[in-house]
Amino acid sequence: MSVLRSLWFGLGRVLKAPALLGWIYLASLAVSLPLATVVRGKIATHVGGSLVEQNLRTSLDLDWYGEFVEEVSGVAATFGPEVIGHMALVANLERLLDGELFAAHRTLLSAGGLFLIFWTFLVGGILDRFAHPREPHSRARLFGHSGELFWRMFRLLILSVLFYLAIFRFVANPLHDFVEQATRDVTTERTVLFWTALVYLFTGVLLAAVSMAFDYARIAVVVERRRSAVLALLRGLGFIARHPGPTCGLYLLLLIVAAAVMLFYGAIAPSSSPSNWAAVLGALAIGQAYVLARILVKLWFLASQTVLFQDAQGQPDHTPTPSAPR
Amino acid sequence: MVARCVVHLARGILWLTFVLPAAGQQAVEVSKRNANYTIQVRLDPEAKMLEGREVLEWRNTTRFSTSELWFHLYWNAWRNSRSTWLREDALRAEPRGGQLKQRRAEDWAYVQVEAVRVLPSGPFGAAELTQQARYASPDDANPEDRTVLVVPLPRPVGPEETIRVELIWKSKIPRTFARTGFRGRYFFLAHWFPKLGVFEPDGTWNNHQFHAATEFYADYGMYDVQITVPQGWRVGATGVALGVTDHPDGTSTHRYQQADVHDFAWTTSPDFREARRRFERSGLPAVDIRLLYQPEHAGQLERHFRAVEAALEHYGLWFGPYPYGHVTVIDPAYDSGSGGMEYPTLFTCGTRYWAPFGGGQPEGVTIHEAGHQFWYGLVGNNEFEHAWLDEGLNTFSEERVAEVAYGQWFFVRRFFREFVPVWLRDVRRSRLHGMGLDRYRAAARREVPATPTYRYHPETASAITYSKTALWLTTLERMLGWETLQRILATFFQRYRFQHPKPEDFFRTASEVAGQDLTWFFDQVFYRAAVFDYAVESVESEPVRTLGYVERNGNRILAETESGREEGPYETRVVVRRLQDGILPVEVLFVFEDGERIRETWDGRALWKLYTFTRPARLEYAVVDPERKLVLDVRYTNNSRRLQPRPQFVATKWAAQWMVWLQDFLHTLISLF
Ligand SMILES: [Zn+2]
Numbered sequence: 001m002s003v004l005r006s007l008w009f010g011l012g013r014v015l016k017a018p019a020l021l022g023w024i025y026l027a028s029l030a031v032s033l034p035l036a037t038v039v040r041g042k043i044a045t046h047v048g049g050s051l052v053e054q055n056l057r058t059s060l061d062l063d064w065y066g067e068f069v070e071e072v073s074g075v076a077a078t079f080g081p082e083v084i085g086h087m088a089l090v091a092n093l094e095r096l097l098d099g100e101l102f103a104a105h106r107t108l109l110s111a112g113g114l115f116l117i118f119w120t121f122l123v124g125g126i127l128d129r130f131a132h133p134r135e136p137h138s139r140a141r142l143f144g145h146s147g148e149l150f151w152r153m154f155r156l157l158i159l160s161v162l163f164y165l166a167i168f169r170f171v172a173n174p175l176h177d178f179v180e181q182a183t184r185d186v187t188t189e190r191t192v193l194f195w196t197a198l199v200y201l202f203t204g205v206l207l208a209a210v211s212m213a214f215d216y217a218r219i220a221v222v223v224e225r226r227r228s229a230v231l232a233l234l235r236g237l238g239f240i241a242r243h244p245g246p247t248c249g250l251y252l253l254l255l256i257v258a259a260a261v262m263l264f265y266g267a268i269a270p271s272s273s274p275s276n277w278a279a280v281l282g283a284l285a286i287g288q289a290y291v292l293a294r295i296l297v298k299l300w301f302l303a304s305q306t307v308l309f310q311d312a313q314g315q316p317d318h319t320p321t322p323s324a325p326r
Numbered sequence: 327m328v329a330r331c332v333v334h335l336a337r338g339i340l341w342l343t344f345v346l347p348a349a350g351q352q353a354v355e356v357s358k359r360n361a362n363y364t365i366q367v368r369l370d371p372e373a374k375m376l377e378g379r380e381v382l383e384w385r386n387t388t389r390f391s392t393s394e395l396w397f398h399l400y401w402n403a404w405r406n407s408r409s410t411w412l413r414e415d416a417l418r419a420e421p422r423g424g425q426l427k428q429r430r431a432e433d434w435a436y437v438q439v440e441a442v443r444v445l446p447s448g449p450f451g452a453a454e455l456t457q458q459a460r461y462a463s464p465d466d467a468n469p470e471d472r473t474v475l476v477v478p479l480p481r482p483v484g485p486e487e488t489i490r491v492e493l494i495w496k497s498k499i500p501r502t503f504a505r506t507g508f509r510g511r512y513f514f515l516a517h518w519f520p521k522l523g524v525f526e527p528d529g530t531w532n533n534h535q536f537h538a539a540t541e542f543y544a545d546y547g548m549y550d551v552q553i554t555v556p557q558g559w560r561v562g563a564t565g566v567a568l569g570v571t572d573h574p575d576g577t578s579t580h581r582y583q584q585a586d587v588h589d590f591a592w593t594t595s596p597d598f599r600e601a602r603r604r605f606e607r608s609g610l611p612a613v614d615i616r617l618l619y620q621p622e623h624a625g626q627l628e629r630h631f632r633a634v635e636a637a638l639e640h641y642g643l644w645f646g647p648y649p650y651g652h653v654t655v656i657d658p659a660y661d662s663g664s665g666g667m668e669y670p671t672l673f674t675c676g677t678r679y680w681a682p683f684g685g686g687q688p689e690g691v692t693i694h695e696a697g698h699q700f701w702y703g704l705v706g707n708n709e710f711e712h713a714w715l716d717e718g719l720n721t722f723s724e725e726r727v728a729e730v731a732y733g734q735w736f737f738v739r740r741f742f743r744e745f746v747p748v749w750l751r752d753v754r755r756s757r758l759h760g761m762g763l764d765r766y767r768a769a770a771r772r773e774v775p776a777t778p779t780y781r782y783h784p785e786t787a788s789a790i791t792y793s794k795t796a797l798w799l800t801t802l803e804r805m806l807g808w809e810t811l812q813r814i815l816a817t818f819f820q821r822y823r824f825q826h827p828k829p830e831d832f833f834r835t836a837s838e839v840a841g842q843d844l845t846w847f848f849d850q851v852f853y854r855a856a857v858f859d860y861a862v863e864s865v866e867s868e869p870v871r872t873l874g875y876v877e878r879n880g881n882r883i884l885a886e887t888e889s890g891r892e893e894g895p896y897e898t899r900v901v902v903r904r905l906q907d908g909i910l911p912v913e914v915l916f917v918f919e920d921g922e923r924i925r926e927t928w929d930g931r932a933l934w935k936l937y938t939f940t941r942p943a944r945l946e947y948a949v950v951d952p953e954r955k956l957v958l959d960v961r962y963t964n965n966s967r968r969l970q971p972r973p974q975f976v977a978t979k980w981a982a983q984w985m986v987w988l989q990d991f992l993h994t995l996i997s998l999f
Contacts, residue, residue: 028989029989031988032985035985036984036985036988039980039981039985043976043980043981044974044977046963047963047971048964048967049865049968049970050967050968051947051949051968052962052963053976056980057975059753059754060750062737062753062759064963070764071961078984081750083984084750084983085983087750088983090741090746091987092987092990092991092994094741095994098742101994101995111992112991115996116999119999123999157999160998160999164998184509186510187509187510187620188620188622189622189660189678192660192745193679193745196742197745207998210998211998271753272750272983274979277975280975283982284982287982287985288986290986291989291990294990295993
């Protein structure tokens with residue numbers, strides 16, 4: 001059982017199952033493309049025959065945007081400078097760390113909820129695939145297992161949401177308030193910045209810990225066919241407690257990979273410059289490559305952790321499920 | 327002894343500065359100097375208290391007598407939640423006072439006048455008036471408000487008579503509500519002494535209560551202030567430092583003097599660092615700039631100085647020179663709430679630990695507050711009633727200076743509780759954006775600008791005072807040309823330096839300098855809450871064709887059917903519309919596919935107008951107000967229309983950006999699950 005072995009074999013299992021990447025990508029596209037079409041329509045209607053179109057070719061004309069955002073309603077109201085290039089990533093990261101992923105616009109709430117349900121549905125099948133890489137796989141098996149495991153995964157989802165809410169309600173927000181009160185007579189921003197950053201870091205660690213525990217809980221559900229969400233969570237926690245080094249080490253390495261992907265995209269993300277069709281398509285392609293890379297990293301998390309879990313159990317990666325034909 | 331020598335030396339320098347014009351400098355034109363203060367004040371930093379004694383020497387410059395003196399007791403605005411200031415502040419979506427429930431005992435404020443007496447001088451004998459003094463609420467009759475103190479006099483002060491009054495007071499310094507207050511060992515003290523209102527030429531006192539959106543109006547005079555603080559603490563104040571006297575109890579008294587100003591503010595902290603720079607430009611008097619800054623902003627000194635110099639240079643050249651020879655710039659302590667505020671010869675700016683150059687701060691706020699030395703400091707309009715005369719003129723001037731000195735700022739948003747700035751270099755903020763076009767658009771109908779400012783709704787006051795004024799000044803600039811507007815502003819500045827001009831003074835000066843009656847313009851933008859929105863409603867270009875009867879060779883015949891003909895000439899029909907009640911003449915530009923351009927002027931009065939042209943080519947597009955002179959037009963997108971709309975490209979481009987953002991959102995979400 002080693003972190004690097006898990007990473008290596010985990011990557012192998014992800015790469016051997018490109019269909020998974022495809023399904024998740026299609027799902028994200030299925031949620032976002034129709035909404036993007038709505039946004040496109042709203043922008044097109046607002047711009048209409050106006051000459052402001054010339055300004056919007058080369059940059060976001062903030063004077064136009066001020067008019068647009070005041071007149072538009074619905075999902076298009078979420079359009080603004082913060083969706084551009086690297087700022088989009090920071091904005092979403094801020095939502096994550098401030099617990100506002102679901103406090104966003106109503107449409108985002110529904111889009112996010114829909115995508116989350118889809119993910120919860122598929123995650124059982126995905127883990128089954130990663131846990132049994134040598135067995136024959138088919139779309140029927142993927143969806144079969146997904147369906148079979150859905151309610152268990154759904155219960156884990158609800159449980160994890162409660163944990164996340166508790167983190168923000170009882171830890172992160174009170175800590176931020178505490179820092180504000182405790183530094184009310186501090187006259188240097190650096191000091192307040194330091195403590196605030198520490199709260200963010202701590203929040204991040206808590207989120208990571210919960211996410212890791214639930215990852216292993218899901219893996220336990222699949223590998224050990226557990227039914228109870230609570231028992232599965234306890235199993236996940238127990239696993240982390242018995243193997244703190246490898247589990248945390250693996251998570252940290254994968255987090256670094258995820259951060260590297262985001263930083264790289266942030267550095268090359270096209271801003272508002274594309275001013276012809278080729279450039280727009282190029283920018284879109286780079287954006288989609290980034291989305292694929294994020295899905296890949298997410299799958300890599302699951303696959304590597306599955307390998308680690310199975311290794312620790314003494315289950316070699318070719319162990320079949322009892323019922324599966326050899 | 328040493329300290330006394332320093333005081334004498336400094337006094338000599340002050341005298342030289344103010345009485346003898348330095349070589350190459352213009353003589354300082356003086357104000358009426360009819361409200362002169364001599365103040366001793368002591369700070370108790372532990373108890374957050376001030377103890378003060380002031381002697382006010384006031385000369386009645388009107389034709390009327392008065393048997394009262396009216397004073398502002400500003401800090402009583404934060405005595406409790408029932409004051410007029412806090413009641414009005416509560417109307418804001420995000421009150422400046424913050425969450426009042428979270429305030430502790432040490433966070434509130436008050437000022438208690440413990441004694442008022444007339445000192446014997448001229449026709450006046452000594453008189454104790456403490457018992458007779460009463461609070462008044464002339465604006466809203468709020469019995470809980472104690473920001474105005476009326477002192478009845480035993481003998482009226484007649485025209486040109488001078489009375490000397492002594493006031494002794496104690497006050498509790500607040501944790502900042504608005505600019506004034508403390509944070510740790512940083513103190514910023516504005517509105518800190520009982521301050522006389524203005525006895526107007528019509529024989530009435532103009533002495534408003536402290537309101538959430540307005541605060542200043544006072545006569546010019548001489549201030550001589552001795553400030554006692556702990557030894558080793560740096561002090562910044564209005565005026566010139568005359569020296570420091572150390573006392574055995576561990577305190578020091580700093581003495582400051584300034585003539586021809588209408589207010590006095592000061593700050594102290596043991597943590598300030600100090601930097602100096604001398605501003606010198608040919609054609610302008612030199613100015614010593616003293617910057618008291620926070621140690622963590624040591625890397626931003628140059629940026630601060632450059633912004634102050636840009637303001638002194640451009641305001642000086644455009645409107646008139648800054649005459650005082652010195653200015654103190656305060657970089658306030660973090661989150662002290664005292665940033666971005668103007669006082670005579672002293673102002674606060676405000677920056678952040680991370681503040682990317684090009685993002686507009688601290689440069690913007692520094693130019694703005696430095697600019698107030700001109701619009702507010704030197705031209706002393708009644709800010710309670712006509713705040714637009716300082717804030718509006720200054721916002722316009724600030725944005726113009728920033729554009730000339732720096733170009734356009736890029737877009738910055740601060741993330742993670744506003745600690746981390748992220749910017750988009752290729753998204754630029756136009757001057758209109760900087761002036762607050764968006765804020766104005768949202769508040770366009772909320773207030774008639776001619777309403778006295780203290781009656782504005784606090785939530786939308788700044789959109790009218792700052793933004794709307796700056797925007798209509800931009801319209802004047804584009805209508806009359808910068809040279810004319812600059813002459814208007816310079817004439818107004820020079821005419822009303824050290825005086826209290828009213829809106830009509832500005833309007834009269836504008837018409838006079840422009841050489842045309844601009845009343846119609848000010849009627850639209852100032853005396854009404856008119857909203858402007860002109861639009862091109864429809865454009866059509868079709869081959870000329872006639873159906874029905876025509877005369878040919880003396881016979882009436884049915885015109886030939888010409889359906890399907892696509893070549894010219896073409897008849898172009900354009901309908902332009904006025905969608906709101908605001909009326910201003912506008913130009914309409916028609917551009918044809920062969921490059922021909924036709925420009926028409928429309929008086930903009932009717933609700934719509936049809937333009938018809940027969941031309942060899944089709945129309946390409948039509949624009950109302952092509953140079954965007956009428957920047958108050960709340961929707962400029964509808965001002966132009968192409969015959970062949972082509973919004974698809976930009977819509978796709980931006981929707982694609984939006985989609986990647988949404989996908990990132992979705993994947994950030996599932997990263998937790
Ligand atoms: Zn201002």
